[in-house]
Amino acid sequence: MTNDNILTFHGHVGTPVELREGANVPWVLFRVASTPSFWDQASRSWRDLPTTWMSVKAFRQLRPECRRLVAGRRPGRGDRTSAHRDVGDQGGRGA
Known part of the structure; x- marks a missing residue:
């Protein structure tokens, strides 16, 4: 393994998965939302x-795999997902 910086983002699918094609290259686009929470000792509740x-x-x-994983039935909001990206990679290799 090299000294790559990998970003991992966990969250929920927030938009329908859009299937697209540009310059004869198939791709998908969707948005992921993550809302971190913490235990507030002072109020004794989650914030x-x-x-x-x-x-x-x-x-x-990656397109068919994303579609299968994220949209097992119909592209659904709220499905949990993780996205991984090589931060130094500008060539579109990561998801």
Whole structure:
């Protein structure tokens, strides 16, 4: 393994999975939302932090896999998912 920086983002699918094709390259696009929470000892309750949204694009061979994993039935909001990306990669290799 190299010294790549990998970003992993866990959350819930927030938009329908869009199937697209551009320059004869199939791809999918959807958004993932994550709202971290923490235990507030003072109020003895869980508190939510602001929601973070990320756009996820998957190209070529990742497209059918994303569609299968995220949209097992019909592309559904609320499905849990994880996205991994090589931060140093600008070539679209990651999802």
